[in-house]
Amino acid sequence: MPHAPLSLPRRALLLAALLPSPAVHAQEAWPTRTVRLIVPYAAGGFADTRARKIADALGKVLGQPVIVDNRGGAGGVTGTDVIAKATDGHTFGFGSPAPLVTNPMLMKKMPYDAEKAFKPIILIEEAPLFLTIAPNQSFKSVKELVDFARANPGKLSYGSSGVGGAHHLSAELLAYDTRTEMTHVPYKGGALAATDLMGGHLAFMFEMGYAALPSIQAGKIRALAVSSKKRLKVLPDVPTLDEAGIKGFESYNWLGMIAPASTPDAVIARLNQAVNEALKQSDIRQMIEGSGGIVAGGTPEAYGKFIAQERAKWGPIIKNAKITLE
Structure with a gap:
């Protein structure tokens, strides 16, 4: 028995169900042009060498060029402020302990609110x-x-x-x-x-x-x-500080990727997926692990929780030692 033709409202509902949601569409369409990756430190250093390798891999995954823009100064604050104030939807950057965690505790004035100005994308590396x-x-x-x-x-x-x-x-x-x-x-x-x-x-x-x-x-x-939780492959005979008697001791100079707070969640998800994919590449893993680092990865939520834990950890240390940068 033939089915009755669909009414216009029912056709519209069926069509809407078959089409991708706006969030999915935005995620698939982005990026539409060159992506800028801010490194808040000088060229040639620890963060810069990581950024250039990862930028090259990201460009292949995203289908658009990813360029590294070094903006050093003020212990990473200058370049991180550029990330905070970016509004073009294609500017992101590297996040590290000083500009995101410790400098806001050490400096009387900051050009951005480290807890509100950014969205976490992914933790890339923990460097003990x-x-x-x-x-x-x-x-x-x-x-x-x-x-x-x-x-x-x-x-x-x-x-x-x-x-x-x-x-x-x-x-x-x-x-x-x-x-x-x-x-x-x-x-x-x-x-x-x-x-x-x-x-x-x-x-x-x-x-x-x-x-x-x-x-x-x-x-x-x-x-x-x-200072890592476990021994490292590069020097397996060197014990951790925990093994050496300083129970629970961990310290890292980590690197992650952050976005301006206004960045859509779909774009955050796309970047997170792309970086996780890049971190699987053998040359990037060798770059990190071969110099004593630990490959991270994971979700934006996990990186956000990690940053919060770092703030809770280092606050008492800084206060106890009465450290300031003024």
């Missing part, structure tokens, strides 16, 4: 730090270093790339957890501090893997421990 010591130091373990620090308040000196950075705060976390007093010597860059460490002018230093590994492997410095 190695606790390294000078070759002229006799410490054979973290316990020996901590025992000396307890018996000699202020006599152990450690270097950093500057006040409030991952090198500095990792050492402050160690001092906080062990209830010890150590002397901070800030430098204008991690390389300068590392040089003085190798020369025996500093007792120890927390260093990122990409910078420390060549010197460790060459015997110029020694690694007592690493």
Whole structure:
């Protein structure tokens, strides 16, 4: 028996059900032109090398060019402010601890509200730090270093790339957890501090893997421990700080991708999917893991929760040590 023809309202409803929703359409249509990826640090550094590799992979996945735009200055704040104020729908950037978590605690004035100005896209990498010591130091373990620090308040000196950075705060976390007093010597860059460490002018230093590994492997410095939750494949014999007796110790100089708060959720989802896909590529995984990093990935929600946990973690450390950038 033939079916009765559909009325116009029923035809319209059926057609609407068959067509993609506006959100799906927006997700499929985006991007419509070149995507700009802001790196809030100078060219050639840790964040920049990651960004350029990932930008190339993203361009292939998204079907549009992805260009890296370096906007260094003010500990990452200058470039991160560019991300916060972008309104073109095609500008995003790298998020890291200083401009998103610690600088808002260290600076009296910020050009953006770090908790409201952005949407998280994805955590890309967790980069742990190695606790390294000078070759002229006799410490054979973290316990020996901590025992000396307890018996000699202020006599152990450690270097950093500057006040409030991952090198500095990792050492402050160690001092906080062990209830010890150590002397901070800030430098204008991690390389300068590392040089003085190798020369025996500093007792120890927390260093990122990409910078420390060549010197460790060459015997110029020694690694007592690493700040990750698990041991790293690049140096499997180096224990974690948790294994070394500092229970629960973790510290990372992480990288993720963030978007202006006005970015549609469909675009966030598209970028998240694209970066997760890029992080599966062997060359990108080798770039991260080969320098002591940990490949992350995951959902925007997981990255947002991670950032919130970082704020809760570092706030008491900064307050206890009375650290400021003013």
